[in-house]
Amino acid sequence: METYATIAEFLKATGPYGIVAILGWAFWRVSEKKDQEVKDLYEKVAQISEAQTVAITKVEAALLALREAIDELRGRNRNASTHD
Numbered sequence: 001m002e003t004y005a006t007i008a009e010f011l012k013a014t015g016p017y018g019i020v021a022i023l024g025w026a027f028w029r030v031s032e033k034k035d036q037e038v039k040d041l042y043e044k045v046a047q048i049s050e051a052q053t054v055a056i057t058k059v060e061a062a063l064l065a066l067r068e069a070i071d072e073l074r075g076r077n078r079n080a081s082t083h084d
Contacts, residue, residue, distance in 0.1 A: 011018040 007022070011022075014021065
């Protein structure tokens with residue numbers, strides 16, 4: 001109850017400007033919470049993007065190695081065919 005009494009005294013002393021101040025403070029608190037949630041979400045998306053980039057790089061390296069191995073096997077098969 002003491003909190004409500006304090007708020008009531010504040011509003012009596014400040015009049016309509018007190019309401020504006022309280023509403024501004026409440027808006028600021030809500031915005032601060034939302035900003036933190038957005039920041040947390042951004043950090044999570046950044047982590048996921050980094051992991052995805054690493055995975056794509058590894059897949060590309062594996063595909064390149066596979067292509068080189070296939071080319072090498074084809075080259076050996078051609079050389080073996082010409083020696084027969």
